[in-house]
Amino acid sequence: MAESSTTKSIYLEVRFAILQGAYRPGQILDRNELCQVYGCKSAIVVDALNVLVHEGYLDIPKRGVFGVRTWSTVEVNDLFDIRATMMAMAAARAAERRTDLEVGILGRALEFAAPFDYSDADATERFITSCAGLQNMVVQMARVSTISEIARSMGPNALFRKSVWSQNPRQLNNMWKRMEQTCQAIAHRDANDAHVRMTEFVEATRAPLLVSLKTLPSAAWPEFPAISRINCSITVNDCRYGPGDREVGLDGRTIPFGAHQSRQ
Incomplete structure (x- = not known):
């Protein structure tokens, strides 16, 4: 332990x-x-x-x-182009194939998550884990095995958290609104609207991330950083962050520590 x-x-x-x-x-x-x-x-x-x-x-x-x-701008753009296409397809298929039980689970997940007070680190973390969980639910509801297989590689956890950290409360609320609209379209069996809203959600995560990459300092830094214990508490763009916890990947998995990994 x-x-x-x-x-x-x-x-x-x-x-x-x-x-x-x-x-x-x-x-x-x-x-x-x-x-x-x-x-x-x-x-x-x-x-x-x-x-x-x-x-x-x-x-x-x-x-x-x-x-x-x-992460280079070109690499991120390529990845988000693929992710936007596949997640939009997943949302459309979910709208066509969802069950009433799944719609009920989506509704409860939305209800229990919001509203968010981003001045509270726990609430900000709830936003991150809720968005991650809802995206995975959409992928699973689509019942497209190819999307499930490559979901994690097209949406690394790091890029999603980096995107959240680059946004202010207004932008994060806009992201959540797009996710809510995606889930509502799925509930109404509106595949076209689900496709559009999920595309908007992905784009809402891409733009702030690209801006943050461009604003990285140009000065060189040491090859090795000074390693120390971190006080995991900070306010960025009027949002409070703590250490948080682990969120699922787009494929719904949380990689366990030490599992199937070589000790190099």
Whole structure:
């Protein structure tokens, strides 16, 4: 249990440090330093970092090395073009194939999530996990096996959180409105409107993310950041963020720590 708790702490704090810019794109995270800071074995650190690789926060530029992933504008645009097309298709198919039970579950999920007070970190986190969960529900309701299989790769968790962190409350409310409209169209069996509203939702996440990528400082930073415990509390664009928790991917899975991952 202690190892599991430590693994999650490393995961949450490294994720938070990346999102707030303490660890910059391209920087290498020193595993030995992480072990010293968190007082744990290398295997525990690797278990946490491997999950961050799966979710798009880190990459492995060479064997045994973990670096903060750099997302280019071209890469993000290509990914969002694919995601917009496939998620819109999923929403349309969900509208055609949904059951009354599924519509009831969607309605309850919307009702229990909102309203959001973004000055409260727990409420902001509820926004993130609710949006992630609703998107996965739409994917599952579509009953298109191809979309389910590639859902995670076309919508990495990291890009969704980065997009949320780049927005203000007005923009986040606009995102939520598009999600509500998508779910309403599904409930009314309006495939065309579901297609349009889901496309709008995806586009509402793309634009702020691209702006945030363009505003990254141009100055070079050290290859290795100073590793330290992170105070996971910050206000960005009038929204309060804490350490949060883990959200599902578009495919509905939450990658378990240490599962099917090599300890490099």
